[in-house]
Amino acid sequence: MSGRVPPLVGADLWQGVMAAAAGRCQCRGTCGKKHDKDGGRCPAVHGSYLRHGTGPVRLLAAPADPDGLLLPAHQAAALPKAALAAWCPACHDATRRTTAKAQHAAAPAVEPDSLFDL
Template sequence: MSGRTPPLGDTTGLWQAVLAAAAGRCQCRGTCGKTHAKDGGRCPTRHGGYARHGTGPVSLLAAAADPDALLLPAHRAAALPKRELTAWCPACHDATRRAAARAQQAASPTAEPDALFAL
């Protein structure tokens, strides 16, 4: 994908608007677990650029800015307004989503065993 060619299905221009607001660069500021300290605290990955040697060009995603909202079901995530979206590189998106899932799991109460099976 070169330039800012939108993904299939971006008929509203939402993805292009999110990427334009991000200046074509991942907007992660460390929620992925990396500090991005060498790059001013923001992920250096650019749309169409290369994340590391030997990988193909990166396609940024437009997804929820709030890490907890990354866990929303697809139909709810697709309905988020532009102001609640941010540009993510796949690596930061996936790492942030995993971290949010771990935090959510740790915060949920543990299920009590069913009394029927208690010994």
């Protein structure tokens, strides 16, 4: 737990989520990667370096449910600790994109309004 710098707002909530995650990203492949080398879970640990030349990993506390990643910020901020998970930025962004694409593909096609009645 040492070396973790919490965000300025919601530090208690963030620290609770990080403690539950043991300071490691909780993605299990929703980002599109299988994370096979690491037992099916993302290897990103808060404050560590994944590759040479990159900055340290800064984990996010965000909705655990991939659909929740598309919630407006004010709704996501109101979620309880049990509904949150630790995400590295790469897994968070990839999961969010994948979920948005899936929801867009599943949405029924809407015909545009016509300007004129024929």
